[in-house]
Amino acid sequence: MDCIIIDDDATARLITKQHCLNSEQINVVDEFSSAIDAIKYLNTKSVDLVYLDIHMPTFSGFDFIETLKNPPIIILTTSDKNLALEAFEYKSVVDYLVKPITKERFNKSLEKLDSLSTKEKSSTKEKNTSDFIYVNVDRRLVKVNIPSIYLIEAKGDYINIKTDEKNYIVHSTLKKIEDKLPSDSFFKVHRSFIINTKEIIDIEDNTVLIKKDVVPVSRSNKSELMKKLNLL
Amino acid sequence: MEKPNLSLIKEISGNDIEFENNILDIIKLEFPEEVKLFKTNFEEKKYNEASSNIHKIKHKISLLGLKKGLETASAYEIELKEGNIKLHPNFIEILDKIHVYLSN
Numbered sequence: 001m002d003c004i005i006i007d008d009d010a011t012a013r014l015i016t017k018q019h020c021l022n023s024e025q026i027n028v029v030d031e032f033s034s035a036i037d038a039i040k041y042l043n044t045k046s047v048d049l050v051y052l053d054i055h056m057p058t059f060s061g062f063d064f065i066e067t068l069k070n071p072p073i074i075i076l077t078t079s080d081k082n083l084a085l086e087a088f089e090y091k092s093v094v095d096y097l098v099k100p101i102t103k104e105r106f107n108k109s110l111e112k113l114d115s116l117s118t119k120e121k122s123s124t125k126e127k128n129t130s131d132f133i134y135v136n137v138d139r140r141l142v143k144v145n146i147p148s149i150y151l152i153e154a155k156g157d158y159i160n161i162k163t164d165e166k167n168y169i170v171h172s173t174l175k176k177i178e179d180k181l182p183s184d185s186f187f188k189v190h191r192s193f194i195i196n197t198k199e200i201i202d203i204e205d206n207t208v209l210i211k212k213d214v215v216p217v218s219r220s221n222k223s224e225l226m227k228k229l230n231l232l
Numbered sequence: 233m234e235k236p237n238l239s240l241i242k243e244i245s246g247n248d249i250e251f252e253n254n255i256l257d258i259i260k261l262e263f264p265e266e267v268k269l270f271k272t273n274f275e276e277k278k279y280n281e282a283s284s285n286i287h288k289i290k291h292k293i294s295l296l297g298l299k300k301g302l303e304t305a306s307a308y309e310i311e312l313k314e315g316n317i318k319l320h321p322n323f324i325e326i327l328d329k330i331h332v333y334l335s336n
Contacts, residue, residue: 009291011258015244018251055287079290100295103246 001113001220002191005031006038006064007053007077012099016051016077019106026110027220029191035064044157046175047072047191049113051097054078054087065090073116075109077101133180135161135170144168147185150199151210152177154192162213189217189225197228236296236333244295259292260334266292267327274320283312286323293326296333301326 003026007013013031020026029047032038036059038050052074054061061078065071071092076083079099087096094116095109134141148163154174161168161177170177174194178186181194188194189208193215201209206217208225217225238252245251270285286309293301304326308319 009288010262011255011295012291014254014258018245018248018254022246055284057284079287079294099291100240100244102240102244 001025001048001117002027002029002218003049003051004029004038004041004047005051006033006035006056006061007031007051008033008056009053012053012077015099015101019101019103020051022103023106023110023220024223025113025220027191027218035059035061039064039067042068042072046173048175049073049075051075051077054083055080062086062090065092073113075113133177135168135172137168137170142168146181147196147198149181149186150196151213151215152194162211187221187225187228189215189221191218197225200229203229234298234300236298236330238297240295240297255295256334259295263289263292263330263334267331270327274317279312279315279317283309286312289327293330296330298326298330301329 003020005013005016005020005028007016010033013033017028017031020028026049029045030041032041035052035056050072052061052064054076055078061076065074071090073094074090074092075095075097076087076093077097077099078087081098084096087093095112097105097109131146132143133146135144136142144161144163148165149161150164151162152174153160153162155169157171158169159172159174159177161170174188174192178188178194185196185198186194187197195208195210195215199210201211203209203217203225206219206222208215208217238256241252241255245255266285266289270282270289273279273282273285286305290302290305290309293305304319304322308323311317311319
């Protein structure tokens with residue numbers, strides 16, 4: 001999972017970052033001392049998870065959540081034990097970590113994330129029975145056969161959907177298309193790439209060969225990718 | 233009387249010396265600045281701002297294993313917002329203790 005850390009306290013950011021690094025599950029793509037800078041970042045990029053401090057000068061963690069239209073999963077980090085009730089009023093908040101965050105508590109939080117992710121994936125799987133999606137290409141809605149997609153690459157505000165027949169450049173995000181694809185065959189291997197795992201030719205170190213494309217696999221996603229393969 | 237110690241930092245770092253040193257380096261860098269800002273706001277009677285400064289300092293008090301110090305700081309953070317400065321000397325004592333510890 002790709003995450004950002006928002007905290008005005010550099011010590012707290014360092015500790016959260018180190019826990020993420022040790023977990024090998026969470027990939028820290030950036031960190032911010034101000035929630036406003038993080039909002040600017042999220043206007044152009046998407047992440048799966050935000051570690052968010054509540055108490056920050058001028059713009060609090062709660063202000064941050066209220067500003068975002070579709071906030072990602074949020075784990076609050078705070079020195080205040082008494083804000084938990086208010087915190088869980090926000091749908092996107094899945095956990096509440098009291099600083100300083102111990103390794104044990106951080107790992108419990110990861111277990112919670114894992115179980116949430118499993119639930120979400122199974123509900124997405126149930127919802128997506130269609131073999132097609134419609135994408136907007138030059139103001140036309142074009143039908144794309146999902147099993148024919150082998151790779152999707154994020155390029156700025158666009159995604160490049162590669163299929164056996166042709167490629168489609170669509171104004172969208174990886175997060176949006178990921179939600180439409182069956183999780184049993186599609187997997188986000190890197191913050192800029194989703195692959196169709198059925199089309200993997202080989203895997204070497206931190207890259208995977210899909211058709212003729214060599215795609216990077218982030219360290220934090222490699223173990224989950226390996227679980228999806230029918231390994232001997 | 234409790235003294236600053238590294239037990240919690242060691243626990244968090246999983247005895248990773250490099251990580252432990254990184255945490256200490258940042259504390260040494262941030263702590264004097266945060267204390268300076270707190271004292272300025274306090275002297276100028278900007279108690280709300282000074283209370284926010286305590287909030288940030290609290291994390292470091294906690295990291296350095298000062299459980300009672302954390303309780304005092306938490307209480308003072310709330311009281312100062314209401315203009316009550318009774319706990320000020322106790323809080324300054326905690327800050328001084330940390331200052332001496334970090335200087336060694």
